[in-house]
Amino acid sequence: xxxxxxxxxxxxxxxxxxxxxxxxxxxxxxxxxxxxxxxxxxxxxxxxxxxxxxxxxxxxxxxxxxxxxxxxxxxxxxxxxxxxxxxxxxxxxxxxxxxxxxxxxxxxxxxxxxxxxxxxxxxxxxxxxxxxxxxxxxxxxxxxxxxxxxxxxxxxxxxxxxxxxxxxxxxxxxxxxxxxxxxxxxxxxxxxxxxxxxxxxxxxxxxxxxxxxxxxxxxxxxxxxxxxxxxxxxxxxxxxxxxxxxxxxxxxxxxxxxxxxxxxxxxxxxxxxxxxxxxxxxxxxxxxxxxxxxxxxxxxxxxxxxxxxxxxxxxxxxxxxxxxxxxxxxxxxxxxxxxxxxxxxxxxxxxxxxxxxxxxxxxxxxxxxxxxxxxxxxxxxxxxxxxxxxxxxxxxxxxxxxxxxxxxxxxxxxxxxxxxxxxxxx
Numbered sequence: 001x002x003x004x005x006x007x008x009x010x011x012x013x014x015x016x017x018x019x020x021x022x023x024x025x026x027x028x029x030x031x032x033x034x035x036x037x038x039x040x041x042x043x044x045x046x047x048x049x050x051x052x053x054x055x056x057x058x059x060x061x062x063x064x065x066x067x068x069x070x071x072x073x074x075x076x077x078x079x080x081x082x083x084x085x086x087x088x089x090x091x092x093x094x095x096x097x098x099x100x101x102x103x104x105x106x107x108x109x110x111x112x113x114x115x116x117x118x119x120x121x122x123x124x125x126x127x128x129x130x131x132x133x134x135x136x137x138x139x140x141x142x143x144x145x146x147x148x149x150x151x152x153x154x155x156x157x158x159x160x161x162x163x164x165x166x167x168x169x170x171x172x173x174x175x176x177x178x179x180x181x182x183x184x185x186x187x188x189x190x191x192x193x194x195x196x197x198x199x200x201x202x203x204x205x206x207x208x209x210x211x212x213x214x215x216x217x218x219x220x221x222x223x224x225x226x227x228x229x230x231x232x233x234x235x236x237x238x239x240x241x242x243x244x245x246x247x248x249x250x251x252x253x254x255x256x257x258x259x260x261x262x263x264x265x266x267x268x269x270x271x272x273x274x275x276x277x278x279x280x281x282x283x284x285x286x287x288x289x290x291x292x293x294x295x296x297x298x299x300x301x302x303x304x305x306x307x308x309x310x311x312x313x314x315x316x317x318x319x320x321x322x323x324x325x326x327x328x329x330x331x332x333x334x335x336x337x338x339x340x341x342x343x344x345x346x347x348x349x350x351x352x353x354x355x356x357x358x359x360x361x362x363x364x365x366x367x368x369x370x371x372x373x374x375x376x377x378x379x380x381x382x383x384x385x386x387x388x389x390x391x392x393x394x395x396x397x398x399x400x401x402x403x404x405x406x407x408x409x410x411x412x413x414x415x416x417x418x419x420x421x422x423x424x425x426x
Contacts, residue, residue, distance in 0.1 A: 030230050033065050036053075036054075036067070036069070037068075037069050038069070040071075041072065041076045041101060044070060046072070047070060047359065050070040051351055053098075054068040055347070056227055058409070059272075059413055060236055060272055061232060072362065075104060081127060088370050096138075099128075099139075099140055100141040101124065101143065106167060107163075108153055110162075111167075121174065128178050132180060137180070139181035140180060141171070143164045143186055144221075145164060145193060145207055146161055149197070149205060150208065151207065165190075188221050188291070192291050193218075196289075204281055205217075206281065216283050217283070228296060232297060235301075236269055239265070240303050240305075242306055243305065243306040243424075244306045253267045253268075253269065254266045261421060262422070266416070267415065271335035271341070272293070272298045272347075295333075298333070300335040304329065312328060313425060314328075316341060321338070341418075346413075350413060360402060364402060369395065375387050
């Protein structure tokens with residue numbers, strides 16, 4: 001256990017450095033009233049990291065008025081999005097945009113500056129310039145990685161990861177020149193993949209069974225990179241218990257009742273919750289030792305002062321753990337110590353509602369909105385007002401339905417009531 005903790009701390013320090021130097025924004029750029037568009041290829045269309053980001057924005061940040069829309073498109077490269085970005089994405093009027101391209105742009109071969117780099121650079125710059133000129137806050141995400149074990153295409157995973165690393169450098173260069181945000185997903189995933197395989201074995205995949213499309217573990221790494229780039233400080237709850245006095249809580253949490261060593265609390269602000277087993281890449285628990293998600297983004301803290309004993313048992317949601325007086329005075333992160341907690345069930349239901357909404361968004365864009373452009377090809381389209389009216393009507397009806405699903409998602413965020421008890425051990 002001590003070895004795992006030591007590894008977690010060393011890996012965490014590396015990942016923190018990588019992400020920190022990759023960011024332009026020091027304070028949160030996502031604020032109430034923002035409309036966040038998540039664009040990318042099939043990895044985005046998997047609707048896993050995109051749901052994690054949306055879940056965090058709606059449930060964990062304390063923001064009240066955020067809208068999120070995922071624009072993932074399987075097989076897409078930067079030139080493809082550059083063609084459809086005005087019709088498909090700008091028509092939604094985002095105020096924040098994240099991009100995640102490069103996996104397909106690399107062509108699944110060794111890097112070639114003329115055939116790969118120039119085309120990628122030109123089109124990513126076109127995308128960034130287009131949205132920046134419209135006042136959109138842009139975060140350029142680099143491509144991720146291919147898995148060093150499960151990627152079986154030619155050339156090798158090492159060769160293709162070198163290619164993806166060069167595309168990440170291009171993304172960083174474009175973001176720096178445009179003074180927009182950047183996050184190095186490639187570096188975050190590579191660091192975590194190396195450490196995870198060293199501990200859990202080469203068969204533990206970080207980029208999926210096909211070596212390209214990450215399961216939940218790799219997708220959490222991607223969400224982490226984007227959320228860090230958005231500038232969130234990760235403080236979700238601060239519960240301060242004076243064992244001889246009152247209990248105070250931060251915004252988003254309300255004391256219902258309290259007595260010595262116990263508080264009943266209702267929270268509208270959730271910790272991010274995790275699934276799976278410690279060695280299962282299809283869950284998110286397995287990757288936590290290799291990324292400082294809990295430390296950087298998910299602090300649901302309990303501090304206890306004036307404890308009359310050297311240790312105490314803390315119970316939360318039916319789970320119990322023992323901590324020292326020193327640990328409790330410094331503060332423990334309940335979200336990290338109690339993976340199964342009072343928010344877990346409701347958080348899963350919330351993610352299920354997000355799946356329904358984001359699935360509709362995929363169908364809405366790929367099935368209808370993107371094809372509205374083709375109406376202009378009809379004979380005399382520019383002279384027939386009914387064609388334009390039909391297009392506007394379709395957009396309106398789809399927007400209404402998307403808004404209905406968005407409202408249903410938010411209504412599923414029920415306040416959660418729970419008890420925290422601190423029992424001294426004599």
